[in-house]
Amino acid sequence: MPISELFVVYPNKNSELRSIAKVCYEFGKTIAQEPSAGQSLGLDEHAILRQRNYVTIVAGMINAIHARPIPDMPQVHPLQLPIDLSDPYKQFTEDDLPLNEDTELLAEHWLFLAVALAKSQSACLAGSLIAADHARATTQLGVITQYLDEIESRPDIDLPETAFPGAELTPAGSK
Secondary structure (H helix, E strand, C coil): CCHHHHCCEECCCCHHHHHHHHHHHHHHHHHHCCHHHHCCCCCCHHHHHHHHHHHHHHHHHHHHHHHCCCCCCCCCCCCCCCEECCCCCCCCEECCEECCHHHHHHHHHHHHHHHHHHCCHHHHCCCCCCHHHHHHHHHHHHHHHHHHHHHHHCCCCCCCCCCCCCCCCCCCCCC
16 A cells, blocks of 8 residues: 555544544655755754654553543444545655655655554544554654664764765766
């Protein structure tokens, strides 16, 4: 399945879950538009800090909704609260190739988390988050955190000759 097929409107009955999925989706849009996305590789310190704050915010939201009891609301539970993830991310690109694979991958992970929540069993509930969906979301946040750790531990790389997709990979003047 192409990633573009994930950008759709998902059926949902869980207003709390909808808000978390939309936040994750928006955080993916943010990293896709970071100034760091124009770099060859990596993220600047502000982008890393922003992403870590996003992980903390979403983890708090996921833990809070999971801690609540599942409500019994037969009069309002049939209400539909769709989750609109239909607007595709706009990436920093050159000839339709992402300039920075790190920002591209982080954006995709935020999208995957938003879709995992939108397609979860908890989306059929009137509220709360079941244990399996909580574990899945927590694991995905762990993946994002680990990737941020990896990015932060790498040295900055200066790749002026190869910064643009399709650039020659030979040293300057060697032709």
